[in-house]
Amino acid sequence: MNDADPPSTGRAGSLLRAISPDLSPWRxxxxxxxxxxxxxxxxxxxxxxxxxxxxxxxxxxxxxxxxxxxxxxxxxxxxxxxxxxxxxxxxxxxxxxxxxxxxxxxxxxxxxxxxxxxxxxxxxxxxxxxxxxxxxxxxxxxxxxxxxxxxxxxxxxxxxxxxxxxxxxxxxxxxxxxxxxxxxxxxxxxxxxxxxxxxxxxxxxxxxxxAVPPPTDAEKPSVKAVLTGIRYAWSRKDLLGTYAIDLCAMLFAFPVAIFPFLAAELHADWALGPMYAASAAGALLVSVTSGWTSRIHRHGRLLLAAALGWGAAIALAGLSGSVWLVLFCLMLAGGADQISGIARSTLWNQSIPDEVRGRMAGVELLSYSVGPQLGQVRAGGMAGLVGVRSSVWIGGVACVVGVLALATALPRLLSYDDRTDPNAAAVRAQHEREAAEREAAAEQEAAGAA
Structure with missing residues (x-):
């Protein structure tokens, strides 16, 4: 910091650098x-x-x-x-x-x-x-x-x-x-x-x-290969926890299908568009202030906190009679969902070996695609039985209860730490070896050209 700068300016600059998106992958x-x-x-x-x-x-x-x-x-x-x-x-x-x-x-x-x-x-x-x-x-x-x-x-x-x-x-x-x-x-x-x-x-x-060629000993695509991937996912209870918690959150607390009815019940038909955009706005706010996430190591705990925040925000949206508070809660929910996504993706990419990474990506695709579709059916069906706002807040409460139950049943997820986890260490070592091999090959090519 320049001596002429006031302390508040230096602190503001440090805070801005801490929360700004980390552009290192781009560079x-x-x-x-x-x-x-x-x-x-x-x-x-x-x-x-x-x-x-x-x-x-x-x-x-x-x-x-x-x-x-x-x-x-x-x-x-x-x-x-x-x-x-x-x-x-x-x-x-x-x-x-x-x-x-x-x-x-x-x-x-x-x-x-x-x-x-x-x-x-x-x-x-x-x-x-x-x-x-x-x-x-x-x-x-x-x-x-x-x-x-x-x-x-x-x-x-x-x-x-x-x-x-x-x-x-x-x-x-x-x-x-x-x-x-x-x-x-x-x-x-x-x-x-x-x-x-x-x-x-x-x-x-x-x-x-x-080109990104597969390993020379890669398993050929087959039903057996798919089942091998599913068995690997089942053997990793920390991975299983990420899938289960996300599915639980979407199943119980994804009320997008009944937004038109929620807007009508609040006598605010004009708010339908903002309801759809509010969660994305919250996620965007987290994205542009995501620098802090690069310093997180316990991604299982981060995922748990985010899923609980998502459920709580949806429950408050259902309990509120103010359309402005509903929009604010949906924005909070979107931010929590974005943090959940960062935690899940980082844990997956840090700890899954490359030879099964594609098959795990297929499982992940199902975990975050099927949940919202089932959640829409749950929200619509329950709205017909107990009312629109009750469907929303009951779903949020069920999400919180379900996530807490899953966290208790899957302690490996909460104990995950990328600094000490053996799977993350193995993947890190694999990446370091590949980087060293690429660097050596580049040096040899440069020497040959010279």
Whole structure:
């Protein structure tokens, strides 16, 4: 600090540096920068299609049931191909898998565009494409998630997740709004066309990432390989705890499906949009102040605190009769969910060996995808029995009770410490060996060129 600066300025600067996002993965890894930029581009395109598909189905059928049916078409392909995609990610070049899946997703957007340009668009291709998109996403996501530990240093994994969450949360707040403007004023055809363009740009970025070949002794993709991954997850009670707590939180305290009814009950129909955006805003606030997360070592305890915070915030939202307090509680819940995501992702990437990382990413995909869908069914069904606000606060309380019970039943999760955990130590040593080998190879190549 300059002697001329007042002490308060120095303290403010230190605080700002402590909470600002850790940009070290961006600075040190070219491949992470390419992945991050690709994610930014496709995030916008995905929200265009996310808004356009239900609107197009509504225009074709004028049926809320027909719109909701999209989720049923997506669920089974996501489960099946998510697990299979994890086995492929451990056996093949992850970069190549991501590229092929990205190209497939781009072609599916082309099909949506062609159908929308027909004089009379047809309904069934929209459902078919939705199912195929879920399958392609299930194949791609494990490889995409498992790429990060290969391109980012072990001590930068928490920072990498926070930076990825930053663009996702910005997209969650701004994406639907921008997509709504495009769809409203330019039509679903324009939305699909722009999505195709974003996939083309993303492919150009992903193509520049270095190859990420599997180990020479990698297990071939098979049902047996999938079951090996599931058995590994079961053997690691700390991992099992992360899956179980997230599933519990989403099952009991994910009331998004009844937001329209909650807004009406509070006599604030105008608040429906802000309700959807509030949790994303809270998550974004955590992302832009996430520097402190790089200094956390007990990620199981951080996950427990975040899950309890999520449940408590949802319970308060259900008990409150003020729409402004509801929005504030939803923002708190979104921040807690973001902290939970950082804790889970860091623990996974720090302690899962690379030879099963893809299969574990497939299991993770199911844990954070199936929970919200079941939670919507729980919230809607209970709202019909006990009322909307009661469904919300009872779900929040059940989340708190369930999370505490799981923490008691799975003490290995709470004892996790990345400084002493043997699994984390083994993965750290593996990363150090690979980094040393890459450095030695680069030196030999430089010497040969000289």
């Amino acid at each position: 040190s890894s070219r491949d992470f920068r390419l992945l991050w930029l690709s994610g930014c581009v496709t995030s916008f395109g995905s929200f265009l299609t996310y808004v356009a598909v239900p609107l197009q189905i509504k225009e074709l059928t004028d049926s809320s049931f027909a719109v909701g049916l999209v989720g049923a078409f997506e669920l089974v392909p996501l489960i099946v191909f998510g697990l299979w995609g994890g086995a492929l990610a451990d056996a093949l070049d992850r970069r190549r898998l991501v590229l092929f899946a990205e190209a497939g997703l781009g072609l599916l957007s082309v099909l949506l565009l062609v159908n929308a340009l027909l004089p009379t668009p047809v309904l069934w291709p929209v459902y078919v494409v939705a199912a195929l998109v879920a399958a392609a996403d299930g194949l791609q996501r494990p490889s995409l998630d498992a790429l990060t530990p290969r391109v980012v240093r072990h001590d930068q994994l928490a920072a990498a997740f926070a930076l990825n969450s930053l663009y996702r949360n910005v997209g969650s707040v701004a994406g639907p709004t921008l997509a709504g403007v495009v769809v409203t004023f330019a039509g679903v055809q324009t939305a699909y066309a722009l999505d195709v363009v974003t996939f083309a740009a993303s492919l150009l970025l992903l193509a520049r990432i270095r």
